[in-house]
Amino acid sequence: MGSPSETEDGAGGHIRRQEVVAEIGQLALETDDLDRLLRDAADAVAETLHAEYSGVFELRSADDALRLWGGAGWEADHVGTATTPTRSELQAGYTLRTGDPVLVEDCRRDERFATTELLDERGVESGITAIIGSVDEPWGVLGVYSTTAGHFTDPDVSFVHNVSNVLSTTVENRRTRRRLEAEKLLKSQIIETSPVGIVIVGADGTIEFANERAEEIYGRSRDELELFSHDDSRWDLVDTQGDPLPAEELPFNRVVESGEPIFDAELGLRKPDGRRVWVSVNGSPLGTDDDDDDGGRAVFTFTDITDRLRLEGEFEEILTRITDAFYALDEEFRFTHVNARAEELLQHSEEELVGENLWDVFPSAAEIDEVWDAFHTARDEQKPTSYELYYDTLDFWVEANLYPSESGISVYFRDISDRIKRERKLEETIEELEQSNEQLESFASMLAHEIRNPVTIGQIYSQQLSTDENPEAVEYVEEAFDRIEEMVDIMLLLTRGDGATGEREPVSLADVARDAWADVETCAAALSVDVDGEVAADETYVRHLFRNLFENAITHGGDDVTVRVERLSDGFSVADDGVGVPESDRERVFEEGYTTTGDGRGTGLGLAFVREVADVYGWDCRLTESDAGGAQVELRDVEFLGK
Template sequence: MSSGGITLDEVLAACERVGKVCDPVTASEVGEELGCTRRAALNKLDELAERGDIESKTVGARSRVWWRPPDRSSAYEQADTDDAPAPSSVTVDESLDEIDKRLEAELDKVFGRISEGFYALDNQWKFTYVSERAKELIDAQDMDLVEESFWEVFDDEADTAFSENYRTAMETQEPTFFEVYDETLDAWYEVHAYPSESGLSVYLRDVTNLVERERELEQSERRYRALVEHFPNGAVALVDEDLHYRTVGGNPLDVADVTVEAIENRPVREALPPKLADELVPRYEAAMEGESNSFEAEYDDRTFEFHIVPVRDDDGNVFAALGMSQDVTKRKESERELERALDLLERTERIADVGGWEIDVDTQDVFWTDHIFELLEVDADEEPPLDEALNMYHEEDQPIVEAAVEDALASGDSFDIEVRIHTDHSGIRWLRLQGVPETVDGDVVSFRGAAQDITEQKERERELQERNDRLDSFASMLAHELRNPVTIGQIYSQQLPDETESDAVEYVTEAFDRIEDMIDVLLVLTQGREAIGERTPIHLADAAREAWDKVEAPEATLNIEFDYTTQADKTYVQHLFRNLFENAVEHGGSDVTITVGGLPTGFFVADDGHGIPAGERDGVFEAGYTTAADQGGTGLGLAYVKELAEVYEWEYTVTESSTGGARVEFTNVDQAAPSN
């Protein structure tokens, strides 16, 4: 781009992009920004200086810098004043404070020593161009580097910052900048590398002196570093020894409802609302004594965080204080929510006696919540790796845990197991261990779970099992002991004299038969499959009719509408039908109508009575469930039906009949060929 094609406004805009207000820029920097020569940029900068838009001064022996004072408008805004007489000389604005002067003095020395070298590499890492200055910088004046491989010429750079940054730039196609120290040349270099598909363009600059000077400038640049490094999102201000605001940045409107322009160069006490001033003034005074401090305060239902730090000169003397404020309302709300959630989690863990764990799928490291340490009786700083954590389980259960974890990591399937674990003080404890992997595209990306102490539950289950075993043993013994006298009673009842009243004989016979039925029920309930004899083909319809003959319900009606043959013990199946029929009469009324019908894989027993409420249907088969306890109901009838169905592996369910009564369905009933 020629100088004739560049407007003054474009040059002024380039200055503003290259440097902030009051920051010096060079003609080279502006030319690079505009894509023109340094001379073209220099001419336009001189024109801007002549008409008063920017100021300029000589730096060192040969260099010049330009800057835009904060009180100057842009060239476009001054278009109507171009005819005004140009100032005869330009000086630095007297409002620049002492820090600016010290920084400028150091920058004078830096700008006088700027120099760069350039070389280009193709995508095969071969040199395509090397400037003379670049050869000087890399000590290769006598070498023809074009077409040579960078890695062969500089084989000692293969594992240095050059290799890492060059290769990263080519892989990401993003420019990179880095500083590197060359021990061979005892020099520091500043390197800018710009990648493209065809190769890499490298600008090399010897910044050895600059690095040394930057170290010397560190103290004088503290103000600027503090603004950059410590400035949170919010407002920042520099306060002088008289507690006047000298520089203000950010947005003070949020906390003080004031603008930057309204408080600069004013006393802190006068510039701020009284409440905020009372908080800040003592802290600025403390900062002037070298004390840093931070605090939080609430204004208009929002929480702000303040930091006040002293600013020192080259000699370590405090000459200003830097104040920073940040609206942390959302962060505080998040912290409170997090604390509440963590507290809830901790309380829940303790109440449920459960803790959480996580296994890093990449490193296999194990992470536990606090309550896990308590469950395992392990110190909180002794979180073991996975292999050591597995060793804490009982020897017989270690393979179970290891297999569950490995399968979950490989397949992404969850697991839920009960295992034992060794503890130092409580001995062996039982844990319910659950693991839930999270997968993305079929790969496990996280693996978390929970561990719950179920030792007391296992102890209760053991005690309950022992009690049940004792009860089963007693019931079986009682059933067997009763069967012999019942049999004897049945025999003698048949030998009663003919003159004995027939009703009495019938009652005694029926009583003994009923006792025998109860014995069969008890044996099925206590012994299950062991109580069932040999299975033979039986017609379920015949078994239902024979069972109906034993039911005392002269007003009730039985309809049998199916023909189904299965392998079973006829006596026990008759008991099943009899219990269902008697239950229907008991709950449906003396004139109830009962229907036994067929299903594709079984049968059903339905009535037209009052039915069973939906909320009670799951419980009617449990032992002891009865609504006729005052009439002698034992609650064993339907429990027997359930037990027998499970012994034969029939599926059963309670629903509503077509007439609104109860309907019990049996499916998965094996069908057998009828016997001859």
């Protein structure tokens, strides 16, 4: 193909180029098919300029290359696959970066740009490129190429530039349309998936639009809602007190008349099934771009607060019923709630306190460091605090617990004056008892000394009595002295506790149990010992413990009772096969003075002594029923030596 003739590049050529631009522009208006437009434009440019090749190259940001979209003269397998780099030393890359159309008259001699493999392989000698889109948002490049050097003229450059402008406008319009469609879809999705109800009310007061959540709140379909006006009587609108909402208070009227938004307006409406729904309403005038439109439309959002109000009511009722006094403060220490008990103790009604500052109402409290610090620590450090003190202003002892939250402080307090009085009385009683115990202990020690001296003398003389003349009398005297000795030991232990025991040494429970059994009148009773191990104790008191348990078993179980001493997992037990003890009496038997014998033999101190020994050594003592149905005394929490 040779160079264009003078005629072709004259007036006729100029007119033809204008016609082609107009045809491409018309096609751009008529079709939404961008592929067809780009393809036809590339073909028209090649045909008009008598060029062998033309192409539309799309910019691919992912690999920074221009892909051959379509055009004239290319092999079919290259369209959609062939690419060329976008480096600025190449003609197309330079065009992208400058935005200006570029003419290369002789590719071999033009030192501005390097050639590309795609054009070299086809013997291209000259070409024109123009950007499609803008430098900031390029879509690609329009190019036309000839195998003849100097084939193109300056009018050809203007022609290609004009065609690229038409394509740029089309591409930009398409981008804008897609962006608007995406925004519209996004807005629609936001509106439809919004957790709040959204409605648009027209200038005539009818509902023009309602989203899905609005349908749920109102209990009516979108089609039904669009038949309603904002003030339809079927809404049965009421205020928070349950009174009918006057016309001037209707949300739509407030927005339209004031021209200002409204926020958090709470009202009740009636659903078709008769249920009352409470909603919080926000609304705003809806602007318009139409100069002839006077406006009057408004958009509203509705939040269902039925459950919230119900819970708030229940919470209010709970606070009212709390037996402790309760009040709540905001972050500035202003009262926000006061229950009935708090009104009583603070000597102010809720109406008097709500909205007032704590330190203004009770200035003397601010002067008490403990109180001031408790409130400020709770608020500033967000951690619970408490205090207990006598508040002279209100004349009572107060115990207060403060719990912080993001919105302020909850204070639970009570009058503990009676408790303080009881505690002080108890302290006085304990002090008196301690004094009495000291006196009793002193008396017991003196009495033990006074008794043991004559007993010791009596025991010495009793050993001189002849067992031949009256053996029973001698035995009775010896037993009486032993009994007195035992009673002295019991008395000292009961009055002095741990102070009565001697040094603790290893004691074999089995050996001591058998020794104690030998001290008891056993008659036909039998003993079984199955307990191993040693404990750290005073052997005398452990033997007395076993002896008291054995005597108790024989006394209540009979002369032929069988007594078993056995090891437990954490202690040991003494059990018999006698009649046992009723469950209702199992604690009473350990009380001092408790006895069931009517012959005067019982002192009522035996089992009391057993529990006292257990307490001294930190053992748990309890009475249960044995496997044989008799009584079983268990001693647990026993620490065995060598474990």
